[in-house]
Each structure stands twice: as structure tokens, then as C-alpha cells.
Amino acid sequence: MQDQTAVRIIIIEDDRTIREGYSFLIGETPGYKIANAYSSAEQALKKLAADQPDLVLLDVGLPGMTGIDAISKIKAILPHVQVLMLTVHESEEIVFRALTEGASGYLTKNSPATKIIESIKELMKGGGSMSANIARLVIRSFQKNVNSPLSRRETQILEEIARGKNRRHIADELFIDHETVKSHIKNIYSKLNVHSRADAIRAAREGKLI
């Protein structure tokens, strides 16, 4: 049977209706099978080695250990498993934490069934997948603020500061005197209302100036 080579999927989701819905959906899709389904991360982790899933559908809002914390534990047991977050949470912090922990995809729960199946396929092909609203968050995180109070040169120097360079190194790299660098830094501090490199970096990151 094709079941022998089907992609093995487990689901960790505390809402029974949703869990069974996903199970049915995947069970109906040729080439994919549900290896198991759990209502908590703790239960799933105990059986993970036996289940040998290729992919984990993971909810964020689990009782006990959260889905976020579960990601790294799952990956510690099965390093090559794909983790697809499926959740209502759209806060920036949760999304970015999920991605840094090792999730390969992030879908919001209003996603249509076809999108879920499509995402699973993309992940198994080595791709990534995000809902459009999540993609928007992620893409925005790359973009700088267009209304920066800093001049071009000041921004450039602040970027070097954020790389840990000292005044003399910055001066050498930009072919200017280190006294000039000092002046720029003083102006940057004044504009950002800070008095140290650490505060300048923090202010710059918060305001997406660099």
C-alpha cells in the first residue's frame, strides 16, 4: 500500500473538535497519514520516538507546556522533523519566537483546508510556509523606518556601532578622521536622546532606524 511510504504526521492540539477535524482532513489526503494525535505536548513528547513523524502540526495555546516551548524539545528528539504551527496567535513576539525555535511554517487557524494541505506539501519539499498576515509581519520586520531623524552618514555610523566597532575602526572604514566619527556619534546621541552606545542601539532597533 502507499501507506507504507506515506508522510507521517502527528497533531498536538488540545481542542478535540479541531484535532479530529485535522485528522480527518489529512486522513483523506492520499500520501499522508496521521501517526498519532495528542492533546498536550507532554504526552506527545513521550511517544515521539515511537511515532517517528515526518511532520508535526502544533498548536501554540496548549495547556501545560506551550507549543512554543515544545518546538525545541521536539527537535531535540527528532532533529529533521518539520514543525508547522497552526494557531490563532498572531502577536509578533509569538510568531518570531516560534520561528527562532525552529518552526518551518506558521498558519493561522482561519486557513482553509486546502492551504493546510498545501503547506504540508511545501514543507515536505523543503520549503517554508506562512499565512499572508504572518508573512506580512515577517516581511515588515526586515524593513527600516522611512522617517528616520538620522542623516545618511549618521545611520551608517550607527550601524557600525551596532556591529561593535570602535571609533577608530569606523573612521578607518569610512576614510574619515576619528574626530569626525566622534562628532557624528554625539549628534546621534543628541537626536536619539541617549548617552551611550547601548541605549543608542536599543533606540535604533526599536525605531527600526537600522
Add this chain to the structure above:
Amino acid sequence: MQDQTAVRIIIIEDDRTIREGYSFLIGETPGYKIANAYSSAEQALKKLAADQPDLVLLDVGLPGMTGIDAISKIKAILPHVQVLMLTVHESEEIVFRALTEGASGYLTKNSPATKIIESIKELMKGGGSMSANIARLVIRSFQKNVNSPLSRRETQILEEIARGKNRRHIADELFIDHETVKSHIKNIYSKLNVHSRADAIRAAREGKLI
């Protein structure tokens, strides 16, 4: 007619066949219309204000000004226009530059027609969109290296250093003596084979240790 309220799209793409293919595809889709099509960014920029597009389909590999450089110039004229990159380039550097410059989506040219239309719809709804291979690049950029030579504490301290904090601040935040911080930093330098904060930050970013 619905044409009066249709989403206005312009295409900047030097390959005539592809340009006309997209034009046809969009022209056939209700609610969307091609306001204009250009084979270079320079030409498009001259007419941009008159075209008043809601969305720009932009190729990276244009003759003359590249698509990457065109993004910020387009956004300078029409700040709220959506820019969707449609290209063969998948190099990390180009993808990330496009996103930092302000693109809202990034599709590779092997994308099926339905994916292109779907992405346009998502962008106009305020979402983002990426091909799966691009999404994987982007998601990976958030993830840290699992084989870090640094201990947990060392990683933590290196992160603070990358925020520009000095030894005393780090000590206060972690409730340890500043001499301890110093020792950790010495060990970090030794493990990374560097001799300064700047080099440590560079090495850490390159190796995705932080």
C-alpha cells in the same frame, strides 16, 4: 464598469514574452487591470505618477537600474504602492535586500499563474506573500545554529554584548559579578578565536550563534 474600481497594476519586466504573459493573465482576471507595462525601471519611474498603480510587478534582473534599486524609488513616488518581486533570483542577499527596500512579496518565476494572482490578492488585502523556497530562506534566517560551541551562559552574554552593553551592565542584569562576566567574555573570545567585541559579534552573526 468594474474597471473603474479595478486594482491598477503595472509590470516592469524586460522579457517581452513574460511581460505580455503576465499582462494577459491579469487582464483576464476580474477586478484587476494592467495600467501599463514597461521594459525598464527608468521608463516606469517617469510615468509612475500618471499611472497611479496600486501594485507593481517588478523583475530583479532589469537592464540599467536593477529591480532592487527601483523599489525605493518607486516607493518614494508612491509610498503606499505594493511591490511584488517576480524573479528567478533566489540568492539570500538579493531576497533580503528586496525585503529591506520595501517589497511586500517575492515570487520565483516558476510560480504557477494561480499563485501569482493569489499573491496579488493577498497583498491588496494587506498581507504578504512568498514562494515556499523564499519563505524557507526567510524563516531560516531567524533560526540559530544548534551546534554552537558556546555554553548557554556564554551565548546569553554574547547577546548582551551585541546590544552594546558593557561588562558592568551585563553583570547587573544577570545578577553576577562583573569579574564573572569578564571571565565569560574571555572564554567566548577563546572559543571564537577573536580578540575584540566587534570580531566576536561578527563571528557570532556569521555562525548564527546569536
Add this chain to the structure above:
DNA sequence: AATAAATCCCCCCGCAAGGGTGATGCCCGG
């Protein structure tokens, strides 16, 4: 028992960092 991690301690020296004040030339906009 042995190794790594995390903690703390002392020495040294140089110069980087932050603050103050001021000057020059350039170009833009009112």
C-alpha cells in the same frame, strides 16, 4: 575520576568613551 560550566578574584596598562566648545565649507530652502 574527569570534564565542562559557572562563578569569583587580583594584577596591569592603554586608550576608548562621553562631554564640552568651536570652526569650516557645502548646499538647500525660505
Add this chain to the structure above:
DNA sequence: CCGGGCATCACCCTTGCGGGGGGATTTATT
């Protein structure tokens, strides 16, 4: 035409941080 932002350079000052050199202890983990 003049003010102001920008970029450049200059000199003065004080503090103490940064990096390098030693070594020691405790805990956890293997």
C-alpha cells in the same frame, strides 16, 4: 541672503572600560 542641516576636523578633560595575564571554587554531568 541668511539660517540650518550636514559632514568634516580640532583640542581639552576625566573616568573607567576593555583586553590580557594569572588562578580558584563549586556544581553538574558523564
